[in-house]
Amino acid sequence: MTVKRYLPFASAVLLTTVSAVAFASEPWSMPGEEAIEPYTPSAANAGAQPFAGDQMFQAFGGQAGVARIVTDLLDRSFADARISDIFKGHDRVRLQRVLVEQFCFLLGGPCAYSGRDMATAHKDMGVQPGDMNALVENLQLAMEEEGIPFQTQNRFLAKLAPMKRDIVDK
Numbered sequence: 001m002t003v004k005r006y007l008p009f010a011s012a013v014l015l016t017t018v019s020a021v022a023f024a025s026e027p028w029s030m031p032g033e034e035a036i037e038p039y040t041p042s043a044a045n046a047g048a049q050p051f052a053g054d055q056m057f058q059a060f061g062g063q064a065g066v067a068r069i070v071t072d073l074l075d076r077s078f079a080d081a082r083i084s085d086i087f088k089g090h091d092r093v094r095l096q097r098v099l100v101e102q103f104c105f106l107l108g109g110p111c112a113y114s115g116r117d118m119a120t121a122h123k124d125m126g127v128q129p130g131d132m133n134a135l136v137e138n139l140q141l142a143m144e145e146e147g148i149p150f151q152t153q154n155r156f157l158a159k160l161a162p163m164k165r166d167i168v169d170k
């Protein structure tokens with residue numbers, strides 16, 4: 001009797017385990033995105049601890065403000081002669097999604113970061129210190145365009161700055 005009652009539950013667990021094992025090594029993707037090698041998502045992949053509270057997230061205009069800033073940052077970076085070669089051919093749909101998640105999460109917004117860690121994401125890309133400066137300039141222009149106060153911009157840039165050691169090629 002007891003065995004019968006638990007049978008559906010046990011088979012569901014078995015099925016989930018079997019499919020998790022079967023698909024764990026398969027490249028996967030979100031709709032509209034290119035397939036990538038599997039990895040383990042974790043908040044630690046975002047590269048920094050989020051700001052406490054949601055004041056920073058609100059100062060960035062919430063989800064809509066963050067999305068506009070990321071769109072502007074990517075528009076500028078894909079068109080920027082200094083760094084466009086690095087971006088060329090990469091999946092912009094995924095980049096937009098995970099950058100919004102990362103910025104929203106770090107700013108204290110209600111988001112989880114599902115992307116890869118910074119070292120893996122930028123591996124073998126050959127990013128130089130000057131490329132990092134170009135991207136930061138583009139981010140500053142995008143934040144300026146959105147009317148983010150200067151001090152708030154700098155607080156966010158200070159949060160991102162230590163990631164340089166994982167992004168710039170050694």
Ligand code: HEM
Pocket residue numbers: 083086087090091094095098099102114115116117121122127131132133135160161163164167
């Ligand atoms: C603090 C600075 C930076 C942050 C926070 C950042 C963040 C990210 C994130 C979240 C991803 C996506 C990870 C994923 O797909 O799972 C990514 C990928 C990427 N980043 Fe950055 N990044 C930074 C600097 C740069 C710089 C300086 C460049 C080049 C000039 C760059 C070029 C790229 C490219 C091309 C990808 C796509 C990788 C792929 O398609 O596999 N990033 N970055």
